[in-house]
Amino acid sequence: MQKSFLLPVLLFITLGVQGQSLLSVDYIMRDPKWMGTFPSSPSWSEDGKTIYFQYNLENDPADSLYKIDLSNPGSPVKVSLKEKRSLDKGLEAFNKDNTLRIYRVKNQLWIEDLKKKKESLLMEWHEAFSSIGFMADENLISFNSSGNIYLLDRTTKAIKKTTKIVSGTKPANSSSSSKEASSFLESENLALLQVVRKRKEAQEKSRAYRDAIREVEDSFAFYTQGKNLSNLQISPDAAYATFSVFTPSSNKNTKVPDYTAASGYTEDLNARPKVGTKPSKVEIGIYDLKRDTVYYVSTSDLPGIKDLPDYVKDYPDKTWEEKEREVTLSGPYFSPDGKRAIIQVRSFDNKDRWITEVDLTTGKLKTLDRQRDEAWVAGPGIGWSFGGGTLGWLPDSKHIYFQSEATGYSHLYLLDVSTGEKKALTSGNYEVFDPFLSKDKKHWYLTTSEVDPGERHFYRMPVMGGPMEKLTSMTGDNQALLSPDEKKIAIIHSYSNQPSELFVQENKAGATPQKLTSGQSEEFKAYPWRDPQIVRFDAQDGAKVPARLYLPEPSKKNGAAVIFVHGAGYLQNVHKWWSSYFREYMFHNLLTDLGYTVLDIDYRASAGYGRDWRTGIYRHMGGKDLSDQVDGAKFLVSSHGVDADRIGIYGGSYGGFITLMALFNHPDVFKSGAALRSVTDWAHYNHGYTANILNTPEEDPIAYRRSSPIYFAEGLQGNLLIAHGMLDVNVHYQDVVRLAQRLIEFGKDNWEMAVYPVEDHGFVEPSSWTDEYKRILKLFNTTLLPE
Structure with missing residues (x-):
């Protein structure tokens, strides 16, 4: 067994001698299987004696289902196809x-x-x-x-x-003339053809018999009239049925050319529309099963349905019409006894969320809770534009539960539907994730960041509120899954420099978790992966900005620094668990080995720090999220001896966008940058993400103009690398093509572009990752280090 990994380890060390590091780009950007195999997607057997999870011990092309028998825990065993099929109960x-x-x-x-x-x-x-x-x-x-x-x-x-729902249009009554014509022709035919006449008489006798034994004449039918019905459900008391009618808008999609298609021809890939699209309409119909009638939910009486956004004040010359805003509906969610139902309503501009009770006899709505945000309503357990999130009933059919950012952090609430009384079950400067009720409905189970924004722990709490009992103890991330009898917890746990492993423990505070997997390869364990410091530095507006800091050995310190900008905008990367940016994490270890100081910032708009942090970029992407990078650079200079003239920056997607804004707007701070799969013009990105933050280009052009790098390209002075996949259906290759032309027209010659013909937004091929990061390392080595 030792011989199987001896040669790779020796190669590993050899590479280190050649490059002043135990790491190299070629080494870390290989197929991630070299790191080992790490468990995901755990599930329990019905008897709670076995844990199933995705794993890969046999170097398969993809993870497979494995299991561990808790009565005799040992090495994970691959599940046979026959057993796998037996586990799937389907619906x-x-x-x-x-x-x-x-x-x-x-x-x-x-x-x-x-x-x-x-x-x-x-x-x-x-x-x-x-x-x-x-x-x-x-x-x-x-x-x-x-x-x-x-x-x-x-x-x-x-x-x-x-129910009697008929697809199509209700047939019109036949005219009297057609009846007369039919009657004449029929009578003549029956008089002439004896066999036909006898068959007709038999049919009439059979129909008369069926009519005689039918208990109730079912005269009512609801015709769909060409509408597409979905989410058809019945109330628990069988008094009502409800359905949704989805009417999609005809928005123009974009095309992404595939120049490397197998056919040898250039083929177009269908991609999303651009921001500013019209909303798809969602209606909810109520089918009264006792009264045999159908009617629709009305939203016209919602409080604030005609409210204008605050940003209209920036357009004094424009006339703004007060009108009902477009909304989308989700639900209804019936109480356990079926007597009541709630519906969630979201305004299409995503500045309002109403939780309402619907009068099932009329379709009218009564507002129970309204959350208004002049930026956009979101956050853990709240969802985005099209519903979702934490919402439901307690067994008493009296209280509903939901999450809200009313205090600035997403917390769990109860509301008495009869009285309107609202009660916060959790509170504080932390966030709540994925709450659910115990099987006996006496407790909540929930995950929170109460210990620290960079940690996640699993708790139990009385159903009507009270002290939270912390059930997990390992520092980092704890993704917990209860056994069917709720006596044990399966935990996927990871730490900053330790990828995920599977643990199991008793469902009680202070229980000792038992480790069930050890997936790291010997190659991976051979390198001393850093546990980056978590620091907070001062922003120019007084905020304390969290960041991961990688410090080189004093003897290797070269005075240069690299700032990494994570993607997605709303994502957290400053934490104490294994990062989804594991390649970048390994690259940062390589940079630190070479003497660079590396800073990874949870800038404004990052997840994990509440509403105000999340919405800090409203109407100005490239505002506080960019100034946080500038302040991070100043922190490195003032506190860690970094040379102010030798700071680089890089990132992908949103991180690529920030990199462009940094080089175009702060050339005095950033000497070099690598912008990967970057947005260059927000008017060309999708609606669901962009319109929340910048509204729409037609209504708020100011926000788009000050947020899009393409308008600031003239400011480039430093060294820029642009890298983009040509098959990117998220941030289209068109974005960087337009920016390239802009840079050409400005006569800029200190930039280069690397294109990847077979890659989408998230790279797949190790060769692409390797090429890209070799270029990034070359950029920093040649521009930030002394000759």
Whole structure:
């Protein structure tokens, strides 16, 4: 076994001797499998004795399903295809106390008594069905088939169709003239053809019999009139059905040319529209099953539905019309007894979120909670423009729960629907993630950053609020998954310089976690990966900006520095767990070995620090998020002896955008920069992300003009590397093509562009990663270090 890794380790050390580092770009940018295998996506067996997870011990092309038996834990075992298929119950649902489970096998519906471990067939349906669930009366089970809802009685096995939804347009009544013509032709035909007449008489007798035994004449039907219905569901008390009508807008998509298509021809890839698109319309219909009528939810009475945004004051010459804003609806979410329902409403400009109760008899909405943000409503558990997030009912059918940034941080709330009383279950300068109820509904389980913005821990808390009990203890990130009986916790844990491993512990505070995997390769463990310092430096507006700091050995320090700018904008990279930017992390170790000081900043707009930090870039990307980089550079000069004339900057996507803004607007601070897959003009990016931050180019051109690097290209003085994948369907290659022409027209000659013909936004090929980072290292070595 030792011989299998001896040669790579020797090569590893040899590379270090040649490059004054144990690392090289070629080495760290290989296929990540060289690092080892690390667990993900854990799940439990039904009896809680086995943990399943994605893993790769056999150098497969992709991760496979593995398992560990907790009664005899040892090396992970690859799950056979037969066992894997047996684990997949497909569509399933549970009753209120989780003692019964129903699941679908092809066109059969089965029920399992989880305590007795007994299964039985409930129904074999004649066609496909979906959306199975227990009703409030758990003797009844609902399912959807052919666009309608059915109820199955578990005792009698009787099946009743509860809705009559017909796809298409309601047929018009036949005219009297056509009836007369039909009557004349029919009577003549029947008089002439005896066999036809006898068949007609038999059909009429059969129809008369069916009419006679029909209990109720079903005269009502709802015709879809060409609309696309989705999310068809029935209330737990079987009194109402609801559905959504989605009307997509016809927005123009962009095309991304693929010059390396297998056909040998240039082929176009379909890509997203640009910012400023029209909204897709979502309506919610209510089908009253007792009154046989359908009506739609009305949003016109929502408080503030006509409110104008604050930025209109910057356009005094423009006339702004007060009108109902476009909204999108999600839900309804029925109370467990089915008597009430709530709907979440989001304004399409994403400045308002209303949580409302819907009057099921009329479709009118009553606002329970309104969250307004002049920037945009978002945050953990709140979601973005199109709904989502934490929202539901307690078992008492009286309280709803949700998350809100009302205090500046995302916290968990209860609201009494009858009285309107709202109660914060958590509070403080930290955020709450992924809360859910215990199976007995007596407790909350939730993850928070209460210990530190750079740590995540798992807690338990009484359902109506009270002290939180911290269940995890390992410093870093703890992604927790409860066993079915909630007696154990599976944890995917990682630390700053330690990739993810799988642990298990008892579900109690102070329990000792047991490590189940050890996935690092011997090659990976041979290098002493740094645990970067987490620091906070002063911003020019008084904010304390968090950052990861990599300091070289004093004997190797070369006086130069590199600032890394993470992508996505709303993302956290200053933390105590293994970074999703693991290649960049390894590159920073290489740079530090070579004597560079490296700073990785959670600038304004980064995740993990509350609403004000998140929205600090509203209407000015390249404002505080850029000044944070400038202040970071000053911090390095004043506190860590960095030469002010030898500071570089680099990053990808949003990080590439900031790099361009840094070189174009602060050439006195940044001598060199590498802008990877960067946005150059926000008017060319997508709507869902950009319109939240900058509104739309048509309504707020000021925001776009001051936020887009292409308008500042004349300011380039330092050395710029642009790198971009030509198949990028996120930030299109067109972005850097337009910027390149702009730089050419300005006569700039201190820049270069590297293009990657087979790469999308996220690079895949190790050869592309290697080429890109060799160019970045060359840029810094040749421009930041003395000759």
